[in-house]
Amino acid sequence: MALFIRNKCINLAKQNLSILHKKIPNRPSTKRLYASFTYIPDTPSSSHGETTRMNMFQAVNSGLDIALGTDPTAVLFGEDVSFGGVFRCSIGLKDKYGADRVFNSPLSEQGIVAFGIGLACAGATAIAEIQFADYIFPAFDQIQNEASKYRYRSGNLFDSGPLTIRTPSGAVGHGALYHSQSPEAFFAHIPGVKVVIPRGPIQAKGLLLSCIRDKNPCIFFEPKILYRSSIEEVPTGDYTKPLSEAEVIMEGDDITMVAWGTQVHIMREVAMMAQEKLNVSCEVIDLQTILPWDMKSVAESVVKTGRLLIAHEAPLTMGFAAEIASTIQNECFLNLEAPIERVCGYDTPFPHVFEPFYLPDKLRCYEAVKKLVNF
Amino acid sequence: MAAVGGRIVSRCVSCLSRTAVFRRIHRPRNICTSTAVCCSKSENVSHFEDKPEFPGSRSQFTSRLEFLEPDRFEGIPVYRVMSRNGEIPEKDQDPHLDKETVLKMYHDMTLLNTMDRILYESQRQGRISFYMTNYGEEGTHVGSAAALDPRDLVFGQYREAGVLMWRGFKLENFMDQCYGNVGDKGKGRQMPVHYGSKDLNFVTISSTLATQMSQAAGAAYAFKRAQNNLCVICYFGEGAASEGDAHAAFNFAATLDCPVIFFCRNNGYAISTPTKDQYRGDGIASRGPGYGMVTLRVDGNDTFAVYNSVKAARDLCLRESRPVLIEAMTYRIGHHSTSDDSSMYREYGEAGYWAKKDNPINRIRAYMERQGWWDEKQEQEWMKDSRSRVLEAFSKAEAQKKPNPELMFDDVYDEIPEHIKKQKDQMKQHVNQYKEFYPLDIHEEMT
Numbered sequence: 001m002a003l004f005i006r007n008k009c010i011n012l013a014k015q016n017l018s019i020l021h022k023k024i025p026n027r028p029s030t031k032r033l034y035a036s037f038t039y040i041p042d043t044p045s046s047s048h049g050e051t052t053r054m055n056m057f058q059a060v061n062s063g064l065d066i067a068l069g070t071d072p073t074a075v076l077f078g079e080d081v082s083f084g085g086v087f088r089c090s091i092g093l094k095d096k097y098g099a100d101r102v103f104n105s106p107l108s109e110q111g112i113v114a115f116g117i118g119l120a121c122a123g124a125t126a127i128a129e130i131q132f133a134d135y136i137f138p139a140f141d142q143i144q145n146e147a148s149k150y151r152y153r154s155g156n157l158f159d160s161g162p163l164t165i166r167t168p169s170g171a172v173g174h175g176a177l178y179h180s181q182s183p184e185a186f187f188a189h190i191p192g193v194k195v196v197i198p199r200g201p202i203q204a205k206g207l208l209l210s211c212i213r214d215k216n217p218c219i220f221f222e223p224k225i226l227y228r229s230s231i232e233e234v235p236t237g238d239y240t241k242p243l244s245e246a247e248v249i250m251e252g253d254d255i256t257m258v259a260w261g262t263q264v265h266i267m268r269e270v271a272m273m274a275q276e277k278l279n280v281s282c283e284v285i286d287l288q289t290i291l292p293w294d295m296k297s298v299a300e301s302v303v304k305t306g307r308l309l310i311a312h313e314a315p316l317t318m319g320f321a322a323e324i325a326s327t328i329q330n331e332c333f334l335n336l337e338a339p340i341e342r343v344c345g346y347d348t349p350f351p352h353v354f355e356p357f358y359l360p361d362k363l364r365c366y367e368a369v370k371k372l373v374n375f
Numbered sequence: 376m377a378a379v380g381g382r383i384v385s386r387c388v389s390c391l392s393r394t395a396v397f398r399r400i401h402r403p404r405n406i407c408t409s410t411a412v413c414c415s416k417s418e419n420v421s422h423f424e425d426k427p428e429f430p431g432s433r434s435q436f437t438s439r440l441e442f443l444e445p446d447r448f449e450g451i452p453v454y455r456v457m458s459r460n461g462e463i464p465e466k467d468q469d470p471h472l473d474k475e476t477v478l479k480m481y482h483d484m485t486l487l488n489t490m491d492r493i494l495y496e497s498q499r500q501g502r503i504s505f506y507m508t509n510y511g512e513e514g515t516h517v518g519s520a521a522a523l524d525p526r527d528l529v530f531g532q533y534r535e536a537g538v539l540m541w542r543g544f545k546l547e548n549f550m551d552q553c554y555g556n557v558g559d560k561g562k563g564r565q566m567p568v569h570y571g572s573k574d575l576n577f578v579t580i581s582s583t584l585a586t587q588m589s590q591a592a593g594a595a596y597a598f599k600r601a602q603n604n605l606c607v608i609c610y611f612g613e614g615a616a617s618e619g620d621a622h623a624a625f626n627f628a629a630t631l632d633c634p635v636i637f638f639c640r641n642n643g644y645a646i647s648t649p650t651k652d653q654y655r656g657d658g659i660a661s662r663g664p665g666y667g668m669v670t671l672r673v674d675g676n677d678t679f680a681v682y683n684s685v686k687a688a689r690d691l692c693l694r695e696s697r698p699v700l701i702e703a704m705t706y707r708i709g710h711h712s713t714s715d716d717s718s719m720y721r722e723y724g725e726a727g728y729w730a731k732k733d734n735p736i737n738r739i740r741a742y743m744e745r746q747g748w749w750d751e752k753q754e755q756e757w758m759k760d761s762r763s764r765v766l767e768a769f770s771k772a773e774a775q776k777k778p779n780p781e782l783m784f785d786d787v788y789d790e791i792p793e794h795i796k797k798q799k800d801q802m803k804q805h806v807n808q809y810k811e812f813y814p815l816d817i818h819e820e821m822t
Binding site: 082135353 | 581787809
């Protein structure tokens with residue numbers, strides 16, 4: 001019947017909207033905007049064996065499959081997880097591992113995280129999904145006051161290490177206030193949790209498996225725009241990627257660019273623009289783990305380049321770029337050739353129709369590059 | 376039944392718990408509002424002369440070690456006025472609405488339906504970014520809205536467009552919001568269907584679930600103190616009722632005696648999650664008594680039953696200054712949203728059953744036809760007229776520009792602080808430098 005309604009609706013609309021179509025002078029511009037990016041696939045490490053073409057939701061699904069298959073205590077749960085999840089990350093897993101291991105939770109984020117802490121505390125591996133990062137805040141108390149402090153407050157008698165919280169985050173083109181946020185900085189302020197953000201399918205699977213197996217509670221933000229738009233040859237087997245290790249994805253001499261998630265791809269294109277138009281050589285670093293972050297890799301790069309640009313979608317004020325800038329000016333003060341630049345979302349909620357103006361897009365980052373080299 | 380302190384109460388035969396009764400719409404019988412325990416058949420034999428004196432206790436001691444089994448009790452009944460074919464078997468339950476009111480109900484429900492179809496399809500064509508239809512739940516919207524004072528404050532979830540329509544939100548208002556154009560009172564900041572209207576006393580929708588519920592209790596408390604003789608209504612789904620906020624809302628409203636109607640639209644699904652994964656008790660209504668709240672379950676596809684329920688709840692709210700919980704049983708015929716495909720998790724034909732057999736629009740139309748107020752000719756004319764009105768508003772809204780990008784920085788605070796002013800200037804300077812790369816053509820000009 002759902003189909004019936006849809007068909008009826010389409011027919012109805014076809015009749016009417018086709019007439020309308022001619023009258024409308026002001027359709028949205030389809031011009032390719034600088035907030036968009038071209039996804040350049042990574043090459044999988046040959047040591048990880050056979051590969052297959054996957055987008056990021058399939059890579060996450062593959063990682064979850066391995067986690068469930070290799071650890072009989074592991075369970076996967078959250079809102080709408082049972083039928084495959086609203087982003088299809090858990091598709092097929094209920095049928096494969098049973099409804100007692102892959103299940104729907106009632107609609108309560110604080111419940112989901114607390115339930116996960118309980119599972120972890122009792123020795124099970126808990127993989128919790130929060131449907132959107134924008135909705136993680138009812139669980140903030142459980143993360144900030146419980147998960148992060150379990151080990152410390154009990155003198156290591158108890159811990160919540162086997163808990164991993166997966167959640168889609170970031171801009172998607174039309175998500176507005178409550179389907180676009182990048183709240184990593186809130187969680188970077190919590191000693192005791194790890195915060196990880198992958199830039200694509202290969203990283204997503206390897207980093208997710210690392211988080212699930214890590215002895216500390218992890219929050220794994222999945223940039224939702226990459227679920228379908230990023231496609232790579234992903235190793236089908238079991239592999240992990242190290243946490244707290246940044247990765248230099250483009251080497252360069254003049255400017256260090258630090259980003260994570262979707263923004264890495266923006267930075268890579270800006271680096272290419274800078275090379276082409278300004279003859280400026282940029283080193284692009286994917287931080288990958290936000291907490292505890294790899295300051296050594298960033299500092300080493302800045303020692304070499306003398307300039308640092310950090311960009312993220314989250315608002316400027318108190319974004320994680322502030323932490324990096326502060327640390328690097330302390331570590332590399334005498335190496336710096338220019339003040340550290342940050343290009344971030346503005347200090348407003350994430351807006352709907354203004355998204356193209358809000359994002360730290362290529363042109364804004366490119367302008368920051370010019371500022372850094374012209375200082 | 377006795378009047379105690381001005382309140383009409385009845386006592387449950389077995390436990391003597393007092394309960395307020397809706398004088399006007401319930402058949403005269405005792406309805407327990409404490410948990411169904413008191414309706415249990417088992418007799419309690421107390422071998423103790425005293426009664427529990429623990430703070431807050433109101434029962435008696437028992438020597439029987441007996442768990443309360445939730446399945447032992449009959450479910451809470453569903454209040455209904457009108458059968459599926461538009462008949463009203465109990466004449467004293469007929470709200471006796473005049474022709475004009477019933478026609479407005481029908482017009483609004485069907486106009487909403489037509490608007491939904493056009494906007495759903497426009498999303499499919501990429502003309503708006505997102506949409507949520509109201510299919511199947513039109514009766515809960517219009518029945519409840521009609522029973523309220525238009526000045527009563529509404530806190531909605533996101534699927535209550537019919538409430539706004541009843542209050543006079545115009546087609547162009549809906550369309551402008553969905554397009555986020557210059558006519559959108561929300562200034563293009565939120566996704567489609569996040570309506571709001573100060574004039575119509577409808578607090579702007581947020582995507583977050585259940586956050587509005589305790590806010591509704593707070594607003595009701597303010598109304599009570601202002602002695603304005605108004606109440607607050609809060610709509611939410613059976614899924615949202617699982618959030619911690621729902622618990623806080625019920626408990627705050629009950630303990631602080633807030634004149635708020637908690638109106639649950641139990642439509643069977645929270646995106647893909649069916650009610651069996653959402654709760655194991657007798658729906659949401661069974662929770663009301665646990666919080667000490669007067670509660671009613673109603674057939675949400677029966678617009679008149681919804682009307683009677685909310686009218687009686689409103690009277691009770693204001694007369695006794697206490698919250699009421701209404702659980703309206705209905706069915707989400709459409710997908711959750713344009714991001715969802717419900718064929719992934721619903722049996723083929725399930726939604727069709729409800730669309731055809733138990734649909735609030737069909738039911739009220741059957742009633743109108745019985746009254747001789749409506750016929751096929753009028754239906755055809757109205758469908759044609761309503762469609763052209765929707766399309767006209769649609770094309771007007773689509774032709775409008777989006778707001779000036781500078782508006783992104785307004786309303787974060789009452790006044791723009793220095794650091795945001797600086798960012799606004801940076802944005803303007805940058806965009807002016809790279810004009811051709813930003814969608815300035817579809818926005819109003821920057822200053």
